[in-house]
Amino acid sequence: xxxxxxxxxxxxxxxxxxxxxxxxxxxxxxxxxxxxxxxxxxxxxxxxxxxxxxxxxxxxxxxxxxxxxxxxxxxxxxxxxxxxxxxxxxxxxxxxxxxxxxxxxxxxxxxxxxxxxxxxxxxxxxxxxxxxxxxxxxxxxxxxxxxxxxxxxxxxxxxxxxxxxxxxxxxxxxxxxxxxxxxxxxxxxxxxxxxxxxxxxxxxxxxxxxxxxxxxxxxxxxxxxxxxxxxxxxxxxxxxxxxxxxxxxxxxxxxxxxxxxxxxxxxxxxxxxxxxxxxxxxxxxxxxxxxxxxxxxxxxxxxxxxxxxxxxxxxxxxxxxxxxxxxxxxxxxxxxxxxxxxxxxxxxxxxxxxxxxxxxxxxxxxxxxxxxxxxxxxxxxxxxxxxxxxxxxxxxxxxxxxxxxxxxxxxxxxxxxxxxxxxxxxxxxxxxxxxxxxxxxxxxxxxxxxxxxxxxxxxxxxxxxxxxxxxxxxxxxxxxxxxxxxxxxxxxxxxxxxxxxxxxxxxxxxxxxxxxxxxxxxxxxxxxxxxxxxxxxxxxxxxxxxxxxxxxxxxxxxxxxxxxxxxxxxxxxxxxxxxxxxxxxxxxxxxxxxxxxxxxxxxxxxxxxxxxxxxxxxxxxxxxxxxxxxxxxxxxxxxxxxxxxxxxxxxxxxxxxxxxxxxxxxxxxxxxxxxxxxxxxxxxxxxxxxxxxxxxxxxxxxxxxxxxxxxxxxxxxxxxxxxxxxxxxxxxxxxxxxxxxxxxxxxxxxxxxxxxxxxxxxxxxxxxxxxxxxxxxxxxxxxxxxxxxxxxxxxxxx
Numbered sequence: 139x140x141x142x143x144x145x146x147x148x149x150x151x152x153x154x155x156x157x158x159x160x161x162x163x164x165x166x167x168x169x170x171x172x173x174x175x176x177x178x179x180x181x182x183x184x185x186x187x188x189x190x191x192x193x194x195x196x197x198x199x200x201x202x203x204x205x206x207x208x209x210x211x212x213x214x215x216x217x218x219x220x221x222x223x224x225x226x227x228x229x230x231x232x233x234x235x236x237x238x239x240x241x242x243x244x245x246x247x248x249x250x251x252x253x254x255x256x257x258x259x260x261x262x263x264x265x266x267x268x269x270x271x272x273x274x275x276x277x278x279x280x281x282x283x284x285x286x287x288x289x290x291x292x293x294x295x296x297x298x299x300x301x302x303x304x305x306x307x308x309x310x311x312x313x314x315x316x317x318x319x320x321x322x323x324x325x326x327x328x329x330x331x332x333x334x335x336x337x338x339x340x341x342x343x344x345x346x347x348x349x350x351x352x353x354x355x356x357x358x359x360x361x362x363x364x365x366x367x368x369x370x371x372x373x374x375x376x377x378x379x380x381x382x383x384x385x386x387x388x389x390x391x392x393x394x395x396x397x398x399x400x401x402x403x404x405x406x407x408x409x410x411x412x413x414x415x416x417x418x419x420x421x422x423x424x425x426x427x428x429x430x431x432x433x434x435x436x437x438x439x440x441x442x443x444x445x446x447x448x449x450x451x452x453x454x455x456x457x458x459x460x461x462x463x464x465x466x467x468x469x470x471x472x473x474x475x476x477x478x479x480x481x482x483x484x485x486x487x488x489x490x491x492x493x494x495x496x497x498x499x500x501x502x503x504x505x506x507x508x509x510x511x512x513x514x515x516x517x518x519x520x521x522x523x524x525x526x527x528x529x530x531x532x533x534x535x536x537x538x539x540x541x542x543x544x545x546x547x548x549x550x551x552x553x554x555x556x557x558x559x560x561x562x563x564x565x566x567x568x569x570x571x572x573x574x575x576x577x578x579x580x581x582x583x584x585x586x587x588x589x590x591x592x593x594x595x596x597x598x599x600x601x602x603x604x605x606x607x608x609x610x611x612x613x614x615x616x617x618x619x620x621x622x623x624x625x626x627x628x629x630x631x632x633x634x635x636x637x638x639x640x641x642x643x644x645x646x647x648x649x650x651x652x653x654x655x656x657x658x659x660x661x662x663x664x665x666x667x668x669x670x671x672x673x674x675x676x677x678x679x680x681x682x683x684x685x686x687x688x689x690x691x692x693x694x695x696x697x698x699x700x701x702x703x704x705x706x707x708x709x710x711x712x713x714x715x716x717x718x719x720x721x722x723x724x725x726x727x728x729x730x731x732x733x734x735x736x737x738x739x740x741x742x743x744x745x746x747x748x749x750x751x752x753x754x755x756x757x758x759x760x761x762x763x764x765x766x767x768x769x770x771x772x773x774x775x776x777x778x779x780x781x782x783x784x785x786x787x788x789x790x791x792x793x794x795x796x797x798x799x800x801x802x803x804x805x806x807x808x809x810x811x812x813x814x815x816x817x818x819x820x821x822x823x824x825x826x827x828x829x830x831x832x833x834x835x836x837x838x839x840x841x842x843x844x845x846x847x848x849x850x851x852x853x854x855x856x857x858x859x860x861x862x863x864x865x866x867x868x869x870x871x872x873x874x875x876x877x878x879x880x881x882x883x884x885x886x887x888x889x890x891x892x893x894x895x896x897x898x899x900x901x902x903x904x905x906x907x908x909x910x911x912x913x914x915x916x917x918x919x920x921x922x923x924x925x926x927x928x929x930x931x932x933x934x935x936x
Contacts, residue, residue, distance in 0.1 A: 150306075151238035154231045161227035164219060169829040172820040173707065175210045179221055182208075183228065190232040195311040197229045198320035201304075202916070203327040205909050206372050207335070211360035212740065213707060215828040218282045218293045222909055226300050233307040245313035246923035255866045256922075260302060262652070262859035267295040269648075270655025270854070279678040279685070283828035285364070285842060286664055286675070290657035294854075297908040301915035308919055317920060318884065326383055329376040329403055332357050332369075336406035339739055342786050349615035354411055356740040359907070363740055363832065365839025367902035370415040371910045373407045374894030375917065378422055382887035384597050393597055401604045408612040411621055414901045418894035425890050429878050453588055459574055461606060466567040468610050470560040476610060478552045479571045480603055483578070485545050487599055490581035491591035549575065632845055632901065639844050642666045643853050653856035657906070663841045672800040673841040674702035674793075678827045679804070685824045686721075686806035687831075689792065691729050692838075693800035700838040701732070701793040706831055708810065708818045710735060710788045712779040716818075718749050719769045719809040729753075729801035732793045733770075735777055737786035741836050745786070747775050765806070790819070843906060847899030850906060867892070870921040888921055 165183075170176040189196050204225060211217040248256070270291025275281060281289050312321070336357045337346075344351035359368035380403050384396035407415055431450065460483055468476040549572045556564030581587045589595045612618055642662050643649055654662060664673055672693030679688050692700040710716075722731060733751050736743035751770050777788045790810065794803040808822035820830040835842065844850045851860040871892065877885035895914055898904060905911045 148238075150234045154234035154238065157227045157234065158231035161224055161231060164224050164227065168224070169214045169216065169826070172830050173213045175213045179208070179210060183224070186225065187228060187232065190229070194233065194236055195316055195320060197233065197307065198311060198316060199324035199327070201226070201229065202321060202324035202913065203331075205913055206328045206376075207331045207358045209358050209360050209909070212363075212705070212832050213830070215283070215831045217360065217832075218289070220909070223296065223300075226304075229307070230303050233304075233310075237306060237310065242310060244309050244926055245311055245316060246309050247926050248309070248922055249924060251869060252922040255862065255869050256302075256305075258862040259859075259866055260298070262855055262862045263295060263298045263656075265652040266656045266855040266859055267291055268655075269652055270295075270658050279680065279827045284675075284677065285657075285660040288655075288658075288661075290660065291655050292657075293908060294657040294906055294911075297905070297911035298915060300912050301919060304916065305919060308916075308923065312920060312923055314925060321920070322379060322383070322884070325376055325379045326399065329373075329380060330399055332372060332376075333399070333402035333406045336369075336409065337402060338783070340405075340409055342784055343737070343739065343742075343744065349409075349612060350617055352617050353742050355406070355409060357406065359910075360740065360832070361907040361909075363834040364842040365835065366843050366907060367412065367414065367898055367904060368907040368910050369406075370410055370412045370418070370898045370902065371895055371904040371907070372913070373403065373410070374415060374418040374422070374898045375891045375910075375913055377403050377407060377419065378426075378887040378890040378894070381426070381601065382883055384601060385594070385883055387593070387597065393593060393600075397597070397600050397604065400601055401608070404604060404608050408608050411612075411618055412898075413621060413625060414898045417900075418897040421897045422890035422894040425893055426886060429886050432879060449588055456574075456578065456588075457602070463567060463571050463574060464606055465610055465614075467556070467564070467571060468614060470564045470567060471556045472559055473611055474559055475552070475556050475564060475568070476607065478548075478555045479568075480607060482545075482548045482552050482571060482575050484599065484603060485548055486575035486578040487589070488591060489542070489545060490578045491587065491589060491595075545575075545579075635840050635845055636849055638668050639663075639849060639853060641668060649856065651856045652858055653852075653854045656854050658854060659844055659850075659906075660842050667841070671841075673838075674700060674800075674835070676702055676704055676833050678824060684806070685827065686723075686804050687824050689731075689794035689803045689805065691794040691796040691801050691803070700835070701795055703834050703836070704792040704831055705738070705789045705833060706819060707787055707789050708735070710774050710778040710818070711812070712774055712776055714774045714778075715771060715813055716774060717769060717771050717809075717811050718751070719767070719807070719811070721765045721767050721806045722753060723763060723765045723804040723806075724753065725763055725802045725804075729794050729796040729803050731803050731805070732791070732795055734791050735774065735788055736791055737777065738789045738791075739787060741834055743789075743791065743836070745776060746791075747772065747777055767807075843903045845902055847896070847902070847904050850903040866918060867896070870918045874921050885921075888917060892917060892921070 168176075170180050186200060189200070205222055208221045208225060210221050214221075271288050275288045281287050284290075336355050339355045339357060340346050344353040355369065356362040357369050359372070361368045377400075380396065380400045384393065384400060387393035387396050407419060464476055464479055464483075467479045471478075552571060553565060553568045556568040581589065613622075639659070643654060664675075672690075674692040675690045677688045677690070679686060687704065689702075689704065692702070718733065720733075731751060731753055733749040734743075734746045735749070736746040738744070749770055749772050751768060753768075754766060756764070778785065780786065792805060792808075794801065806823060808819055808824075810818045810822075812818065824831075844853060848860065851863055855863075871889065874885045874889040874892070878889055892914070895904065904914070
């Protein structure tokens with residue numbers, strides 16, 4: 139079967155030219171200035187084009203790798219048309235141009251059921267898109283930079299459009315071997331960059347070991363500027379592939395790198411403090427465990443003499459006991475006691491897989507106790523034991539005897555550490571951990587043993603150790619404990635929001651069947667929420683040729699926490715005198731203009747320096763509603779200090795605040811100048827509307843999200859969209875589970891990823907983030923792909 143069956147050659151090249159022209163048009167208007175990210179993006183595109191010309195299938199690596207991290211909206215202000223859209227336009231242009239050439243054999247195909255399901259989803263998507271965008275609104279300054287705009291439907295709908303445009307390229311390139319060679323490394327590269335970004339954010343802002351702060355990371359996902367769970371959804375989709383890499387590691391170095399990536403990714407997952415993500419990870423692990431208990435048809439059992447179920451139960455019992463004891467140890471002796479206990483159990487795991495010389499055990503233990511006492515006495519007088527392991531062991535029993543001595547020292551160290559940090563109460567959990575470690579040493583006496591010292595068992599134990607070392611401290615932290623304690627209360631608030639979202643949906647059959655339209659919820663909430671709240675808003679306006687920004691304060695009775703902040707990143711230097719100048723015009727009740735510079739990644743500002751700006755009342759005899767000019771000097775203090783990587787980004791914030799009644803402030807000619815006269819603010823006169831300006835809602839996120847993926851589909855795409863998406867999920871899930879039952883680890887990882895994504899989606903809207911929705915759609919398409927049957931060779935007549 140040729141690829142032209144999916145994309146006729148006559149249509150491919152015109153579409154390629156159209157995509158190329160759209161890419162050039164987007165770049166012509168794209169704001170490349172103001173900061174190094176735009177310059178980096180300008181250098182990335184030509185390199186990506188040359189890569190596609192050299193290796194066309196490399197898009198399978200680049201798209202999943204760059205999809206989560208190529209997000210420059212906080213610098214550019216563009217979030218309707220993003221950098222990843224420009225990259226995908228270039229991908230489609232190059233890919234379709236190649237499709238229009240000589241026919242090539244297809245690498246994959248779709249079943250008739252998959253084609254029918256995709257067709258139904260596409261029709262439902264088209265209906266929701268048209269219902270959201272029609273009738274067409276004027277193409278004014280706020281058409282492409284406001285969630286209240288009808289064109290927000292295009293922003294959400296582009297994810298499905300991109301997946302359908304990439305489908306012919308998947309059918310051409312996405313064979314099973316190509317997915318292993320390109321797509322899996324691409325997913326791992328993207329996960330590594332997101333995890334490193336999360337590690338940097340935790341280090342720079344609350345502090346790496348500060349688990350009591352309520353700071354929640356957003357990593358590179360700018361879509362979280364109004365809340366949401368973009369990071370949670372991405373980690374749920376990508377973490378199973380880190381486990382897959384660890385399971386498939388073919389060398390020691392690959393296993394070490396996979397373990398490191400898994401540790402970074404789990405750290406990012408746990409420090410989100412997202413209960414939905416925790417549930418998603420638990421569901422994915424349960425799916426993987428359930429699949430390991432299933433036996434593929436015709437598979438021979440390794441040891442017929444022992445029931446495998448009993449061995450699994452014994453392993454689970456040991457794991458459960460170990461987890462309980464580690465939690466107990468941490469509750470008394472902290473992370474030091476936890477680390478000592480994990481090291482002892484890990485040493486016991488390794489030793490238990492070796493044939494231990496039990497006749498040498500008493501002498502080894504006695505020698506170890508003597509040495510431990512000697513070491514303790516020397517440490518008490520302040521000396522440091524040099525402890526060199528001189529000489530080589532000549533015989534295996536001697537080496538194992540030394541190993542038992544080392545094990546005994548580790549057990550004593552556990553007791554000493556527990557005593558030092560928690561006193562006598564810590565001796566009980568330390569003794570129980572030592573007892574469990576002694577039971578583990580009996581593994582070699584079992585026939586057959588519960589585990590052997592191979593790469594698979596070491597990978598499983600290493601991953602479990604990383605999981606426990608991260609999960610236990612995070613779950614016991616003050617903020618995580620508070621989050622779990624308020625689960626019932628938060629769930630009641632979520633249920634109330636869901637009922638209100640359903641009540642805001644019109645009752646006519648068209649809205650029920652086809653939905654209110656993609657991306658219509660923010661505008662629906664703004665105009666029809668039952669509380670009659672008026673969320674804060676930011677809009678751009680013009681009087682003749684003069685353009686300015688209009689800041690509307692929120693109309694809530696709750697007070698602080700609902701401001702909408704206009705942001706721009708600035709290269710501020712510490713301890714420097716700056717002068718802020720701006721023109722302000724106000725209408726309605728007396729509002730307050732909040733202006734400050736803060737250390738901020740996306741949400742949750744810290745270390746702020748307030749600009750002492752107070753709006754003057756309108757002078758007597760002056761026409762109300764006139765512009766007033768202000769110039770305010772201030773000192774940047776500590777802002778901008780620190781080394782390059784450890785320097786928190788500084789952002790200028792503007793927000794309108796007032797009473798419970800909404801009021802409006804208009805700002806123009808914004809300027810921030812250094813002592814030398816250098817202008818720091820880009821587009822301060824707003825002549826380019828939202829270019830280089832972004833915004834955030836730090837605390838109140840319900841006006842922007844339905845907070846449920848199922849309700850999001852039902853309300854915005856109707857029953858047609860919800861049922862067609864459900865059919866697509868069921869079809870992909872059944873195929874993945876069948877493949878996993880035959881021993882396909884990649885299918886199991888994909889199934890676990892989609893399951894985790896759905897669990898996160900129980901409590902958050904994930905499909906309103908286009909890049910996350912696109913990644914999910916691409917994963918579903920890959921799950922539906924089937925290998926092309928080999929061509930039948932006609933037999934020659936006799």
